[in-house]
Amino acid sequence: MLPENGRTSEDLLAEISLLRRHDLQVRGGKVTAYIYDTGRPEVHDAAARAYFEMLEVNTLDPTAFPSAVAMERQVVGAVAGLLGGGPGTPGIFTSGGTESIMLAMKAARDARPVAGRPRVVVPVTAHPAFHKAAHYLGLEVAPVPVDPATFRAVPEAVAEAITPDTVLVVASAPSYPQGVVDPVADIAAIAAGRGVLCHVDACVGGWLLPWLAEAGASVPPFDLTVPGVTSISCDLHKFGYAPKGASVVLFSDPALRRAAYFASAAWPGYTVINATVQSSKSAGPLGGAWATLNALGREGYLALARDTLTATRRLAEGIGAIPGLRVLGEPEASLVAFAGDDVDVFVLSDEARKLGWFLQPQLSYAGIPANLHVTVTGVTLAGVEAMLEVIAASAEAARAAGPPRVPEGLAEILATLDLDAIDDATFTELAASVGIDLGGEGQPEMAVVNAVLDALPAPAREAILTRFLSVIYS
Known part of the structure; x- marks a missing residue:
């Protein structure tokens, strides 16, 4: 709503801080997607x-x-x-x-x-x-x-x-x-x-x-x-x-x-x-x-690359040593994806989020199994051992918890559901009936959502995600 009178910058910035209270952290390396962090505050300040x-x-x-x-x-x-x-x-x-x-x-x-x-x-x-x-x-x-x-x-x-x-x-x-x-x-x-x-x-x-x-x-x-x-x-x-x-x-x-x-x-x-x-x-x-570009220069980027390369190699090695996990392929950049053999990766991701770390889920497609994705940046090296500890602990918790509990037959129903025939409110109620709160605050548990999406063909995934986006912005 547009206020009747203008607000001060201090008031506006205070509200922004309030609005961001549930956001993922953009500094420190605990968010392993979407954010690229040098770990050098002076560079970000110059930018x-x-x-x-x-x-x-x-x-x-x-x-x-x-x-x-x-x-x-x-x-x-x-x-x-x-x-x-x-x-x-x-x-x-x-x-x-x-x-x-x-x-x-x-x-x-x-x-x-x-x-x-x-x-x-x-x-x-x-x-x-x-x-x-x-x-x-x-x-x-x-x-x-x-x-x-x-x-x-x-x-x-x-x-x-x-x-x-x-x-x-x-x-x-x-x-x-x-x-x-x-x-x-x-x-x-x-x-x-x-x-x-x-x-x-x-x-x-x-x-x-x-x-x-x-x-x-x-x-x-x-x-x-x-x-x-x-x-x-x-x-x-x-x-x-x-x-x-x-x-x-x-x-x-x-x-x-x-x-x-x-x-x-x-x-x-x-x-x-x-x-x-x-x-x-x-x-x-x-x-x-x-x-x-000018604040970092050649030496700055080369130093970041050395740290990134070291962190990527250590992360891939460390994940490979955790029981039940395996790195997919041989990463040539600083992107590492890993799947679980007796560990549900979607549950692992939720467990890691409880510990303050975001690991990006990737759905199965074209014969490639569901997995978790980590983008290694310049700041990762300082926390790579802590990340590996979190991944190991989260894998053990996920193994104990077992796969997410998805209502029987839900994927089949969703695959044939005519989403155009229901409004956003009905879609929200449908999600709530299986324990998915589309209107909640904070960082939600996503294992059930990802498990449902993973069981659907790509067109059905796209239709549901489109409706999801419509709901959260309504």
Whole structure:
């Protein structure tokens, strides 16, 4: 509700603190998803100050605010320099990985039109942003399997999936679920041989893998130096540690970047030319990214990479030594996923949350078992032994508790339920009848919810999650 009279900043900040009382903690390394923490408060402070300084700059018109153009050139240039591009490599600063991917897919669609519906060949482990972009842009996604042991995309399957309507082939560096790098060189060569563009989704690894390589890790080739790679995305609000809203998409030539742009002169108002999906937008995230890169510098990122690499190896080793748990694949980035043999991972996640740690649940899909995901960042090393103690204790508690108790037949009912036929209130009552409180405060127990979702096919999961989102914002 809008107040009758304006409120003081002190009053507003006090209410924000109250509203955030149940939020996950954004510092300290106990939240192993969504948050990327250097453990260096001075870096985050510099980014926040720069963000605020650029907050009111509108990047809609680059001729009005040349500061934004200068900053974007520097940020894009830094990313290009790290990912195999030379001076002047064309790129765009975006709001995040999804927007970077959407622009890469738009560029592929518009640069090389096909007679039929454009298709994109995507490994099943690729980020859902590709499906989202395809939905918005009118493209068809052709999913291809990954190796069941390594979880990497299978080049032969990619080759078989390419048709005359294919405009883009995708590889991940790494794929988020298990942190492994697809065979980019093989996939890009296949795409080039068929005259198809190839995008590398390095949203997670773009600003991480080069530093890990310099710190001594074995990293396969994945960037613009690989023949056949025509675009690559890199999120700076992940391992670049910039404030949220910062990503870059690079292209192998300026013509592709131009195909990502949108322009319209078919109206009597101001001329519209947009580099991104958004039109008006704050330059705050750009300022925050620019400041973070400069505050850390090469030595800062290399030091963080060394700590991250050490923590990742220790975490994978430690999890493998806990009875009933096993790491999935051989992570080449600092993403570690682990499944349970006689331990329900959804219950384990709830038990860890009770101890103040958030481990991200991942549902089973395409033969990959349900698992928990940990993103290792620069701050993790200081608490990696504590994390392993929590995982071990939570695994033991989960083993004792057993799997979540899901009412018999509930998954079958939900799979056939016509959600469009019931309103949000009825959906809330239905959830409450099986012990799921959609209106509660605090950090909820999610084991039952995840177990139900895990038993459903993907379309049913999507329908239920859509209704869930509608309810919590109502």
